[in-house]
Amino acid sequence: xxxxxxxxxxxxxxxxxxxxxFGVDFDINEGEAVAxxxxxxxxxxxLLNALSGFVRPRRGSxxxxxxxxxxLPPHRTFRRGIVQVSxxxxxxxxxxxxxxxxxxxxxxRGDAARLRDRVYASFPRLFERRGQMVxxxxxxxxxxxxxxxxLMSEPRVLLLDEPSGGLAPAxxxxxxxxxxxxxxxxxxxxxVEQNLRLALSVADRILVLRDGAVAEQRGGNADEEEIVRQIxx
Amino acid sequence: MLALLPQLVVSGTSTGMLYALIALSMxxxxxxxTVVNFGxxxxxxxxxYAVFVFGLGFGLPFLVAMALAIALLFAAGxxxxxxxxxxxxxxxxxxxxxxxxxxxxxxxxxxRLQWGNETINPSRPYPQDVYLFGNVVVTTDDAVICGxxxxxxxxxxxxxxxxxxxxxxQATFQSQRGAALVGINVPLFHALMWGGGAALGALGGVMLSxxxxxxxxxxxxxxVQGFAAMTLGGFGSLGGAVAGGILLGITxxxxxxxxxxxxxxxxxxxxxxxxxxxxxxxxxxxxAVVRV
Numbered sequence: 001x002x003x004x005x006x007x008x009x010x011x012x013x014x015x016x017x018x019x020x021x022f023g024v025d026f027d028i029n030e031g032e033a034v035a036x037x038x039x040x041x042x043x044x045x046x047l048l049n050a051l052s053g054f055v056r057p058r059r060g061s062x063x064x065x066x067x068x069x070x071x072l073p074p075h076r077t078f079r080r081g082i083v084q085v086s087x088x089x090x091x092x093x094x095x096x097x098x099x100x101x102x103x104x105x106x107x108x109r110g111d112a113a114r115l116r117d118r119v120y121a122s123f124p125r126l127f128e129r130r131g132q133m134v135x136x137x138x139x140x141x142x143x144x145x146x147x148x149x150x151l152m153s154e155p156r157v158l159l160l161d162e163p164s165g166g167l168a169p170a171x172x173x174x175x176x177x178x179x180x181x182x183x184x185x186x187x188x189x190x191x192v193e194q195n196l197r198l199a200l201s202v203a204d205r206i207l208v209l210r211d212g213a214v215a216e217q218r219g220g221n222a223d224e225e226e227i228v229r230q231i232x233x
Numbered sequence: 234m235l236a237l238l239p240q241l242v243v244s245g246t247s248t249g250m251l252y253a254l255i256a257l258s259m260x261x262x263x264x265x266x267t268v269v270n271f272g273x274x275x276x277x278x279x280x281x282y283a284v285f286v287f288g289l290g291f292g293l294p295f296l297v298a299m300a301l302a303i304a305l306l307f308a309a310g311x312x313x314x315x316x317x318x319x320x321x322x323x324x325x326x327x328x329x330x331x332x333x334x335x336x337x338x339x340x341x342x343x344x345r346l347q348w349g350n351e352t353i354n355p356s357r358p359y360p361q362d363v364y365l366f367g368n369v370v371v372t373t374d375d376a377v378i379c380g381x382x383x384x385x386x387x388x389x390x391x392x393x394x395x396x397x398x399x400x401x402x403q404a405t406f407q408s409q410r411g412a413a414l415v416g417i418n419v420p421l422f423h424a425l426m427w428g429g430g431a432a433l434g435a436l437g438g439v440m441l442s443x444x445x446x447x448x449x450x451x452x453x454x455x456x457v458q459g460f461a462a463m464t465l466g467g468f469g470s471l472g473g474a475v476a477g478g479i480l481l482g483i484t485x486x487x488x489x490x491x492x493x494x495x496x497x498x499x500x501x502x503x504x505x506x507x508x509x510x511x512x513x514x515x516x517x518x519x520x521a522v523v524r525v
Binding site for chain 2: 052054073074075078079083084085086088090091092093094095099102103104106107149150153
């Protein structure tokens with residue numbers, strides 16, 4: 001069996017004197033969709049931030065295609081292909097949809113137009129609103145822009161932090177459809193998601209984090225009730 | 234009395250262009266790092282002294298001396314951010330402001346060490362002529378300052394609005410985390426903006442040296458005017474900084490002539506007080522609402 005695309009071993013990380021991750025291990029294969037589940041404070045977002053370079057791991061190794069990423073700043077993990085869609089979306093609010101998307105591929109100048117056409121084909125609603133300033137859009141539309149912007153760089157691994165967080169139910173199902181489409185396109189994904197139904201519907205595998213370490217790994221067809229028990233009990 | 238109004242507006246605009254340039258350079262640093270560079274006035278003063286040293290000290294032509302002064306201050310701003318601010322960037326915001334102040338005082342101290350309280354009157358690199366437009370007198374200084382600042386503003390506008398680099402700069406101004414998420418090296422960006430801000434400030438210093446005697450305390454006065462223009466235009470607004478600077482220049486001339494000459498000195502102090510009390514977001518800033 002070939003080596004996994006993304007391999008984490010003994011990752012420890014935290015903020016100041018507070019340690020959040022206590023030795024996280026996992027493997028993620030190319031084209032796999034993995035959901036990171038866990039109670040509040042279990043370290044899900046910290047783990048995503050450690051993968052993308054926003055939090056510097058204190059110990060451990062994160063390897064993408066055999067290349068060490070632990071300790072690299074965000075702009076360098078991005079160039080290696082780890083691209084995050086953050087919980088707050090962190091878009092450029094005074095810019096149009098089109099400008100936000102173009103900036104997602106500013107490191108690949110020649111390819112930007114082709115990539116943008118591909119994103120618009122996947123998100124027709126963004127094409128309709130391509131000239132609209134992002135701060136004037138709804139939360140669900142902004143989330144689409146954030147995912148589209150991340151896809152503009154053709155990520156090796158897409159990190160999604162609560163893609164359905166704070167959205168109206170109509171948008172949750174729309175975002176679920178988008179994530180499912182990404183899975184069909186074999187985009188490698190690591191997703192933190194509070195909405196268990198959404199997470200279970202798209203994940204090939206589930207990692208349950210508890211007290212800053214992986215407590216359980218399951219296949220994506222796991223029983224929802226059992227997972228809830230794993231997370232909270 | 235009213236016959237002099239156009240003249241006062243022209244003179245005020247010329248001074249205001251200088252304030253605009255200084256406020257703009259402060260705004261660039263503020264937008265990039267959210268730090269008000271309290272040492273910025275001294276960087277402007279250092280730019281004024283640098284052109285004097287390169288010009289008179291080394292005998293270089295004025296334009297070469299100016300280019301070197303701007304390059305030197307760019308390097309100084311870049312290095313200050315990299316070596317002194319970046320290491321403490323994760324600390325409290327106040328520490329960054331204090332460090333900026335300390336950098337300014339160090340520059341001022343260095344100027345004092347060399348020139349003490351000596352006042353220097355650099356000579357202009359062009360003959361001082363006057364041009365009459367009806368009853369309005371425009372000096373060569375006015376034309377040089379307004380022309381240079383307008384050219385610079387046009388270049389900056391094109392850079393920000395038209396070029397891909399400008400889009401990257403604007404994006405990082407709007408969301409630093411968002412910028413990092415699309416692969417922008419934000420710490421390097423901070424250093425470049427500190428360098429860019431210092432270089433713009435140095436150009437302001439060069440212009441200032443055409444019309445004002447140099448003393449090591451020049452930076453203090455410069456900071457007050459720049460801060461007042463920023464506040465008037467709206468903190469963080471690039472266009473606001475320019476408009477605020479021009480308005481400040483005109484206002485101090487009008488108040489100085491029609492009310493009392495003392496206003497020429499104190500308008501820069503009064504403006505931030507009045508603006509913060511009456512319209513804290515300034516003319517072009519957006520109102521910030523904090524829920525408690």
